[in-house]
Amino acid sequence: xxxxxxxxxADLPAxxxxxxxxxxxxxxxxxxxxxxxxEMAARRADVxxxxxxxLVIEDGGRVAGYAYCQWFKPRPAYRFxxxxxxxxxxxxxxxxxxxxxxxxxxxxxxxxxxxxxIAVIGDSANAGSIGVHRALGFKQVGTxxxxxxxxxxxxxxxxxxxxxxxxxxxxxxx
Numbered sequence: 001x002x003x004x005x006x007x008x009x010a011d012l013p014a015x016x017x018x019x020x021x022x023x024x025x026x027x028x029x030x031x032x033x034x035x036x037x038x039e040m041a042a043r044r045a046d047v048x049x050x051x052x053x054x055l056v057i058e059d060g061g062r063v064a065g066y067a068y069c070q071w072f073k074p075r076p077a078y079r080f081x082x083x084x085x086x087x088x089x090x091x092x093x094x095x096x097x098x099x100x101x102x103x104x105x106x107x108x109x110x111x112x113x114x115x116x117x118i119a120v121i122g123d124s125a126n127a128g129s130i131g132v133h134r135a136l137g138f139k140q141v142g143t144x145x146x147x148x149x150x151x152x153x154x155x156x157x158x159x160x161x162x163x164x165x166x167x168x169x170x171x172x173x174x
Contacts, residue, residue, distance in 0.1 A: 002059045002097055004104045007044060007066060011056050014063035016040045018089050027123035027155050028087070030148040044068070052082065053108035057092075057101045064092035067105040072118050080115040080172050086129070098132045106136065110165040115172055117162045122148065124156035138162040 007015065020034035035043070047054050047068050054068035065088035072081040086102055109117055119138055121129045130140075138160040146154035166172075 002057050002064070002100060004055055004057045004101060007054045007056045007068075009041070011063050011066070012037050012041050012044070014089075015044070015056070015066050018063070018065065018087050021090060022087050025090075027150060028121065028126055028129055030122050030150060030155070030157075032150060046070075052112050052114075053105060055101060055105055055108065057097050057104075059092060059095075059097060062089075064089050064097055065101055067101045069105060069109050069112075069114065069117065072116075080113060081118060082109055082114045082116070083118045083120055084109070086132070093128060098128070099135060102132055102136050106162070106164060113172065114164050115167050117164050119158075119160040119162075121158040121160065122155060124158050126158070130158055130160070133160050133162075136162070 016037045019040065022029050023031045023034040044054050047070055050071065052069050054066065056063045056066045058064060065086065067084065067086035069082035069084045072078050072083045084102070084105060086098060086105070088098055106117065119133045121133070124143055139162070140158060140160050142159040144157045147157055148155040
């Protein structure tokens with residue numbers, strides 16, 4: 001049975017390896033050089049320092065994926081909108097783990113005060129990421145064509161969003 005929990009420092013080697021695989025072999029991220037474990041630790045620390053969630057899913061005793069959200073933009077007016085990121089170990093794909101992990105992230109984001117989650121999905125052919133987001137209530141709100149160059153070809157990004165909690169139905173500062 002998979003377990004979803006907050007990430008720890010001990011998860012950083014697995015997180016770094018999972019992301020490194022996607023950087024080198026996938027189009028879901030437009031990074032082209034895998035970050036070091038120290039860089040991933042700094043990214044995680046930044047997310048956690050902002051009171052936002054960084055989760056892992058364990059399956060069979062190992063980290064099978066991770067997800068986190070980060071403020072969408074640094075300006076104060078965006079302080080209730082966050083961008084989600086989710087990455088699975090390649091052997092974990094297609095097992096429903098992404099859906100479980102993203103669902104847990106949505107709950108934790110709401111608890112952190114997020115009212116809107118935004119997915120910026122690399123590659124309009126990224127059916128797995130688009131599908132898991134759609135299954136959890138995200139709506140496609142746009143595509144930016146040919147804005148990234150990776151693996152010798154132009155790639156789109158797909159923009160999706162989802163209301164979290166009360167969304168814009170009430171003031172978040174009440």
